[in-house]
Amino acid sequence: MKSSIVILSGGLDSSVLLLSLLTQARSVRALSINYGQRHSRELEHAALICKTLGVEHRTADLSALRPLLAGSSQTDDTVAVPHGHYAEETMKVTVVPNRNMLMLSVATAWAISTKTDSVAYGAHAGDHAQYPDCREEFCQPLAEAMANADWHRVALERPFLAISKADIVRLGNLLPGGPEIMAESYSCYEGGEYHCGRCGTCVERAQAFAEAGVVDRTLYKDYDYWKTVTAPAPATAA
């Protein structure tokens, strides 16, 4: 039986990814990374989702790296979380330096030591503009490096790379238990009990449900904010 490790942030994308892999005939475990983010609510939701789904879950603690990851609103308390659309220039401060390579390195280490076939993560088409390490220029060579890091080859799976977040919501809605798992997932950068509705990931989340035409069970403090926010025009060459 094929075996996989899913990188599970506790957010919407990785939660749907985990659920979708469970519907295939394979052995699945989940890995969350504490990289010293501003809050740990996402990680609590990751643990809850794994409990609901009966999936083995580990959290790797990289919080000791925090002093090396300055300048991001997610790991540096002196940088405020911006409000607005995910793809705006102001959102660059939410980028954690080299987050994906760090997470994939740890997952690959665990995969090698447990002879697991693949590592899966939930990067999607909408991530490309903001997160350089969600682009194919990053993923493709990293996949090759992962395959060659040990005599035991580990494959990188990124099934959402060509689809949008709205597509992920549509997929999640079709999977058994999907609506419940999506409601259990947590995306907000602020880390409150309810989603704030105003940060980049809240706006992206609410818009994805609306675009998909799927009921959004998320509890937002300011639900209507996303309607006032539009994506910035793509940058044009000078």
Next chain:
Amino acid sequence: MKSSIVILSGGLDSSVLLLSLLTQARSVRALSINYGQRHSRELEHAALICKTLGVEHRTADLSALRPLLAGSSQTDDTVAVPHGHYAEETMKVTVVPNRNMLMLSVATAWAISTKTDSVAYGAHAGDHAQYPDCREEFCQPLAEAMANADWHRVALERPFLAISKADIVRLGNLLPGGPEIMAESYSCYEGGEYHCGRCGTCVERAQAFAEAGVVDRTLYKDYDYWKTVTAPAPATAA
């Protein structure tokens, strides 16, 4: 001025690498990784070498990953350190799963957050047989992933990739202060006050000095052991 981060284990190769980069006109900082190895003596020597050279030094603590890195004699106390030649089949237990990708990921994160031009590490030709993540099939794609992990591009430098450990000793011997820095470096897997002389890295170290014709100032408990050990014949195709 060009800026670089050197991955410094405290062993011979990375110590000579650090020294050689300092002789070039560039700004250099050093990063050591505590990945929960059997002992921390190498890290103490890394700190000492940086103090001697007046180089900024950070240690990233990844020891929380230890439960994910089972099966290596370096991170799993239930696995004994083997004696003999570095390139023997028995040495495979000393491989820490995905060690280089983990170290390079952390160094790249720090390089991105400090807008540093490059990350340098001391993989050399003799590492290839034993450590899959010292081969070009790993390094080349990883270098490409590192360059594309952020809008700030980080280069991977591996100046020793085509030379032997004996060549590194020869180089170290020619650099100002090199003999002293090599004597301050520490390689032994056992972690005692003196080098054991019998583990794979001790044998490799002693043989490299002998091959280079350079005085070995290292204090070994069993200095003559390396003379009794020869490299295994290369595996031939069936």
